[in-house]
Amino acid sequence: MSTPALELTGLKKSFGKAEIIRGIDLSIGKAERHAIIGPNGAGKSTLFNLITARFPPTSGTVKLHGESLAGLEPFQINRKGLSRSFQITNIFPKMTVFENVRCALLWPQGYKYSFWNLVNYKRDLTEGADAILEQINLLERRDLPAGTLSYAEQRALEIGITIAGGANVIMLDEPTAGMSNTETDYITDLILKVTEGKTLIMVEHDMSVVFGLADRISVLVYGEIIATGKPADVRADPRVQEAYLGAALEAEH
């Protein structure tokens, strides 16, 4: 069997006395679409932040393609091909939409910290960014400051920035949070389109999105994964029903 795209072993995180993540083992295969669900306060965002080194873990390891990420800074992890979005929109609001995407292309295209290249004259950057904009349907907004976009557009832009670099592991933190139904559908389609052939890990509340997108689902409750499996299996799991899903599903109807 090939090495998993992302592998977590015994991951724990405490803030002071409170143990938020209480030993997580999880393995996500290549090109798998994996959703992490769970009630509020279960530690989903914390888990994301541990994987991307926003916080250091208390114990345990994170491996990307079999390589340990311990001690690496976020930017180093990103360079290894893991890219993420944020729960709260996290873009460069003063820059134009186009520039937002272009910034995401700089490192992956090998421009690094160079000061002898002029970005405006680089066709690969311009075309690459425009291609992404086309994918996320923001080409018309290309030259507007990103801060002036609508919320849904900003979320789309955020996804665009996240995937622009061509990372093969994409992590999306609640991509549809706070959206209307039509907007949600739009974003779901977008995610399907842009993560084609890539590993996707997402935290999501909207069950329709989760079941529509995910190959596998993990249920996180109080810092522990209580179930992992195919959507149908998870839906059927009595513990999940009890802990979370039942209540959530009922609330949906």
Place this chain on the structure above:
Amino acid sequence: MTDQITTDPSKPSQRMRAGSMTITVLPWVAGAIALAVMPAIFTSNSALTIMNQMWITVVFALAYNMLLGQGGMLSFGHAVYAGVGGFACMHIMNMSDFFAAMPLPVLPIFGGLFGMGMAMIVGSFSTRNAGTVFAMISLGVGELIAACSVIIVAFFGGEEGISGDRTYAMPFFGNEFLQQIDVYYLTSFWVLVSAILMYLWSRTPVGRMANAVRDNPERAEFLGYSARWVRFYSFTASGFFAGVAGGLFAINYEILTEENLNTASSGVILLVTFLGGVGFFFGPIIGAIAFTLLQTVLSLQTELWAFYAGVLFLATVMFFPGGLAGLLMMHVPVFKLGHARSLVMPYLKTLLPAAIGLLGLAALVEMTFHFRHAALGDDEMTVFWTTFDTHTILPWIIAGVVTLVGLGIARATAPSLKEAWSAANTAPPVTTAKGGAA
């Protein structure tokens, strides 16, 4: 509340975008021509001296804005890098053999390199954080080096500084830079080159990422860039151009002293940059020109120049946080819409009386000052071409009436100006910067 001294995107000042101009050669050509023609208009040596001072400040302020405007780093000790570069140049000037083999126009490069070296040393620990921590480290380092300048006499020359003679350099195509006009062209050349290079820097990957890190360091990290290294590179580049400014200073004045390093100079460059406007590449240029005129020309006219400068500065921060450049640029949409003409009359109606009122106010201030501080027998003073006795009531009444009437008319016509302004701006959706006040 966060410790981050980065500004919030939703706020008006943020709507200004550094370097939103597209690359075009035209402004640079115009700038070059202006630089070349200026000495034909202002011929005297003192005008040249003042213009040299302006251009040096322009380079320094642009370098400073690489940090503040483009990188979001607030430095309270940036004079250090210009100063160190300048001192290094001064020492090179005094190394007679080496200097005699070097044409003078090359000297600022050395200033730049030393400024850059200094910036690399300090940047290695100060750029880890932006915000308050960076600002306070810059203040501390600035104070330390300023204090060192009087203690470490070998390099900084103590209170008297280090002086030299630029004419001992290798003649540059027969030119020994004896006259101010020679130095003027040298300075102008460097100002143009530095400004172009700094502008191009903002178009490079690391320059673009400086903006990204300023706005959102965390996001930048998740795009593969280390915020710290991006800051470090900005800081280093800024140190280089500050050093170039220091080198130009050395050539111009042939002396460097403690004042080139001290916190007052660092503060001045902050004021200059902010006055001009940090949001636009050309903002600091306007700021440098305005401030130098204020400092050297207004101070010839009135002892209270610093008072007026302070008022102007506070007014800028309060009402036009985009600075003078922001004030100019908020008219761009109006011009684009072709409504500029509709603003001329309302402007005249409001701003002219306002200006007269303000001049009246300035006269009152001057008179008060004179009344309070002049010698007892010296009752006469001259304000605006008129000489009168401040101990009689009439001048006070006149100045008071002028002030009241001027400001009164301005106040009365202000609403119609506001209307005209919004009318001029309404047309298809206007999303561009409108500045702080209308």
Place this chain on the structure above:
Amino acid sequence: MKKFTKLGAVSALSLIVGASAAFAENIKIGFIDPLSGPFASTGTNGLHQYEFAVDYMVNDKGGVLDGKNFEVIGFDNKTSPKESLIQLQVAIDQGVRYIVQGNSSGVAAAITEAIDKHNRRNPDSRVLFLNYAAVDPSLTNEKCNFWHFRFDANADIKMDALTDVIARDEGIKKVYIIGQDYSFGKSVAEAAVEMLGEKRPDIEVVGNELHPIGKVKDFTPYSRKVISSGADAVITGNWGADMLGIGKSVIENGFEGPIYTYYAAGSGMTAAFGESGKGRIRLIAQGSINPIASEEARDLYNAFLEKYPEGNIDQSRIFNSIGMLARAIEEAGTADDVVAVASKLEGMEYETMWGGTMYMRPQDHQVIQDMYVGVHTDEDVEFDFDSSGFGIVTESVVEMASKDIATTCEMKRP
């Protein structure tokens, strides 16, 4: 003052453009000193004295060269060498050929060097530098040049006179030297140690210390050291807030002996010391104010007080410099050829109304004159300072102080 309130008299830029000296009648004297900023009070007082001096001593008496008047133009250098050089250029463009400056030896060094270069590069618009108060010895030693004339005694000469007086006081066995940490403070300390060692080898220097200039908030720790060293006298070259700070602090914290100073009078300082400094502060100066040296000086002082009731004449050298300049111009028969004027200034002997004779040494352009050591008191004070009732009363005179003091100056004449 008039010059400064001429707001917008000439529109800003045309002032720079229309550079050349259009009004040839007046002989313009450019006063480059701080008129704004922390040291502005000293600068402004100096400007007042200069303006008064040219009117009273020259213009009201018919001017020089058959009716040409002196005109003093103030230029604010904000105590900055850079600004000084800019203003120097502006002054030269306005037709100024005589520059007077005094505050800060650093600025003086910058100006004297800039003038030397300017005169070399622009023989058509040469200028003279009349230094009325910058006392760093180097200006008339290694940094001397033909264009610079010093009308004040330099730091070494002052210390020579001070130590003469200290040496006469048998009661003094231990002295404490404290000064600002820069070239002037250091040269004061060096001179004091050297000269005391020569004149009174038995006097022990129990402390010799420098503090950061203009940065000390509280001098208490320094005065504690002075007191615990058991010093009988303190010597300090401090000026401005640092002088007041150290003086008040040593007295307040229990020091009983005399404090020998360079700059502890006028500019609000006499008033601030007031009763606490009485009989304690001693000051080296040229010219005697109390008792006034001559009737002429008394008339002048009274006329000055009429104009500036709260003013002080704490820099009598200003009047000497104007008097000597006027005479040199008369003797040279021209004000435009500064080389001729400078040649007349060299070696000039001038009877000053403030007592004694001034002699401008040709070899280094350092004036040699009588030095007076006075005491801060309110008794027998005819002319007080700062309208405080307190003033400086002369205690001892050193005639033609240090007239043979060595110089390393190698004067290059044009």
Place this chain on the structure above:
Amino acid sequence: MELILVNLIDGLVTGLLLFMLSAGLTLIFSMMGVLNFAHASFYMLGAYFAYQISIALGFWMGLLLAPIIVGVLGAGVERYGLRRVHQYGHVPELIFTFGLALLIEELVQFIWGKNQMPYNVPEILNFTAFSIAGNSIPAFKIFMIFVSVGIFVGLLFVLTKTRVGMIIQAALSYPRTVEALGHNVPLIFMGVFGVGTALAGLAGVIAGPVLGTFPGMAFVLGSIVFVTIVIGGLGSLWGALVASLLIGWLTTFAKSYNVRMEDILNGIGFSTPENMGESALRDLWTITSPQIADILPYILMVLILIFRPAGLFGKRHQ
């Protein structure tokens, strides 16, 4: 040994004076995120107002009235200046206070001129409280200690025992929550700014007679107050106190004992170079502690920022 005691007292006076300034500044900073560059200018205003009042009404009225006037002025600055600039973000706010500091200095010169004011210790306190080995401790210094300790105790009481104090403390950490609870946060801001500047004014009133009342007095003290609160940890009152005393004693002792760099370097194993006159490092070797006493706090600050960016008592992490 007596000298140590004397220095302890002197350092205490300096430190407590610094505390009165830094206490207000740190409160203002932690609430509003504003590094108020004009804080020392309010200290200067306090001294000038007190001087002006003392001419007419005597020292004690000055002590009472000047801080109040300064506080009202401070509150006015917050209400009509800072609040307006607040919307533009922190950098413009900081620059606003920077400009304000310049303007206040100009205004003071405009009104009172450039000379030092003869603002003196009141007669009733103008005596020597006691002497230690010939070093007299003036009664006014004892008075200063009492006033500043009183202020500290009062501040501590208000912050920890009263309702207003609770709200302020809460607003320090959770301004949004406090606002959500229905408290008028802008009013609290204005109040804290007013009180903070009034404290600075009070410091000016009691420091003016000892340290001199002149237009440069704010500049001399200006940045050192920042250094204090940064070392102590932004937003921490205890930190401000500890850092103030630390700086007070550090500078006092550094000035009182001539520790020479040469001795230190020799002590850690470097030998003095032979021909020092030539060496470019000469000046480094001859440094003595009084020379650098006043820049020691800056060195301390830079070191602390590098190794512990939150300061000694700071809780916030970047």
